[in-house]
Amino acid sequence: MKIIEFTDGSRVTANQFKIQNPRIQYAGDFPSAVYLASIGASIVEVSVPVTLADVKAEANKRIVAMVPEWKQRNLTAQAAVLAKVGEGNWTTEQTAAWNAGEIIWGSIQAIRTASDVIEAIDPIPQDYKDDNRWPVS
16 A cells, blocks of 8 residues: 655555645646655555455455355255254255355365454455465365
8 A cells, every 4th residue: 555654654545645735737637746746755666454344355255256245045944944954864866066166165164264263363364365375166
């Protein structure tokens, strides 16, 4: 994330600077580097800490990409019906449907486990979205 840093060490976002300095001309999100230098400031790149919510959102994105929410609802309904029928009374097709659902659930659990592992790292790494941190789906 880019912000404006002053020589005294204080920092503001581009939006905060615009609010505080409404008469300044902009060519994009920031005033020119020449202008900023004239007031003792510059644009700097800073790392924004990754939060638990960021990791959970990434896990959710991966789960939904693999199993859209409509399919998750259908699988839940299917499991409820099969539970009511009772495993001993399942047809071959119902057994196959249950087994397919179990495979999908295993993939979802693998993503949730990867999320738990990443969330336990302090601080959470900036590369938390990298595919090598997540199971192959």
